Amino acid sequence: MNRSKMYITTAANNPIWGAMYFGLLNFPVESPDSYALACADVGGPPCVPNPFEQPECATDDPATQTGMSYQPHRMYTMGPLPGGGADVGLVNRMKVNLVAFGSIPAVATLTMRTPVVDGEVTPLSVHIWQSTPGGRASSCDPSFEPAPSALVEGQVDIYLSDLSIDGVPVELGPNCRTERPSDLFLWGDFASGAYTAGGGGPLGSYEGLHPGSIVPLTSPVYQGAFDGRQIPASAGIDVAPFVDCGSESDDLSAVLTAMASGPNNPVAVTQGALVSSDGTVPFGDLAKCDPISGNCPLPGPAAPAMPPLPNGEVP
Template identity: 50%
Template sequence: MRIPRLRAGARTGRAAVGVLLLASAFLALPTGPATGDPEADPQSASQSSVAAPTPELQALIADDPAEGLPGFNDLPIPRSISITEGTVTASQHAVARRSKMSITAQPIWAAMYYGEFNDPIENPTRYNAPRCTSTTNVACLPDPFYQPSCATEDPSTQWTAAYFRHQMYPLKPIDGGGAEVGVLSEDRINLIAFGTIPATATLTISVPRVRGKFQPLIAHTWSRPFRSTGCAPRPSDIPGASALVDGKVILQLSDLEVDGVPVDLGARCRTKDPAQLSLWGDSVSGNYSAARGGPLGAFDGLHPGSRGPLNSPYYRTDNGRTIPPSSGIDIPPFANCGTSGDDLSPLVSAMASGPNNPVRATQGQIFGFNRIPLEDIAMCSLTQPDSCPLPAPEVPERPPLPDGEGQ
């Protein structure tokens, strides 16, 4: 399959798969009370515990210039669920297999809540840095992806990993201040109708609401200690960390034009079911760290997935879940497309839906304020002049195609 290259700006020509996965590729750099990079080196991380905000932070929250702006009430209160928060950007290079296009885009924005509270397990109100040097430290768990053949049910025989979680709220900046929280993108995209006819449409991608609240994407990181543990040494070809960004997203299409002719899709033309998003840290292309950023991807062969179900209350709603091996994003069929009794859902699905659309993304580090500056999301730090969310990282190279597809 020959893939033509199409370079798109921040708000033009993004295929569904490209924007979908790019917008999830956000992890963060701790600021404020968090120091160093505990995920990169959990054995050297000092255990930290964060309870109530400091008086200085309380004053900042009380006098937040973003209060009253769009999106303010859709984001968590600063320091209510994590150590710190800030804004992040990333870039991506995706292949939309059905449209036979190679798409690049930057930047995509998100609000990152780094270091989700993890202690106590039942109702977390503070954060303790996971370490695998003592049984008294939280979130040191059996490695769910790699274990020696000699491992048994005895924890002393197993390889371990320090487990971290972070929450990410996609957002779309609004001119004049504020943001559409939950919206990954709203852009014109290129499609192919009936296999050959060019088409365009407006694609809106968002995370779902549950009981009135946006559901964040979750970034998971398993960091492996440098010292050998378990019944056998860990081989050098096993990466020092595994990272997974995942969650559910909804795709909606509107303003469809097929060969220049408008087609009314109605107001509810969207994927019948939310799409499952899974983006892995790409240790082959470079050293990925949740704190400093780096390469991520969604394509065949990037990560083996979990050996079995996750098994710890620290996984929360993911406890008992089995994570499949890496692959590209699957775009579900569309439903409720058309007006006046015309069901255009099969046409839209033929243009936009399909399996295993590969993506590469590059994430930058967080630009942290201990709050999300909705009044000016792109503002630079006063105390760190070189720390700015823009420009976004450079666009990565094209991801590999699945199933041996040609160039």
């Protein structure tokens, strides 16, 4: 069955931390005459054709296509270290409940990290498409108003440790992990509330949340962020099979795969507002409140409601 194998909930006192580089594009972008100009005021975010919906009358003529402002950002996940400082790349570490051999209760520590590539921690990329006042309307249907879209994408490696099955500890070894990273495509859940990179809001990855792109994303404004990819419709996260679990004499990888791996696992996330408005990140003390805005990172946002399971399944 296509069933979610784990129900992971992070409490408000155990949030996912992150440092965001806000607004990566410099305007104008190198040669603005060869790109679409700013959607609204001069100096604003550049325009791209809306890649997710267009009026029925739109053609290859850019004038018939609705333009959206495009804003890219970058986020590095991290976690506070016990003695101070930040563990960059850590997404979260928590206890999870599993089921072994179909019916036996099990508990393990699940750790998620963004991959390290060529010695560098990979970030999550935040993309926002939004209509702006004075933006580029379609010449064939000026009344057409597309909905905003937001996408947080990246990859995570998943590790399991400290397993106990029916109360009995089971040795998994130091590197029990998925054989490949899981792809994240977290879409802004605008039906549940607004989402902005700075203000946060609801995000999710499950069937029916977002239709994906209707065309490959090729505008030079993307600066290689998509390289002509067509973004698929929202679906749950696939958790790959596990490898290197147990010992040479007792390989438990297949058992862990049966317990925790599977396709189309739904995800719901609530991002909090940015804390440091003075342009700095307090890496030595991630819980430090922002002296300008008064915002504090703790407690984090409340856990969102459980997203719908695929194929109409019930918990």
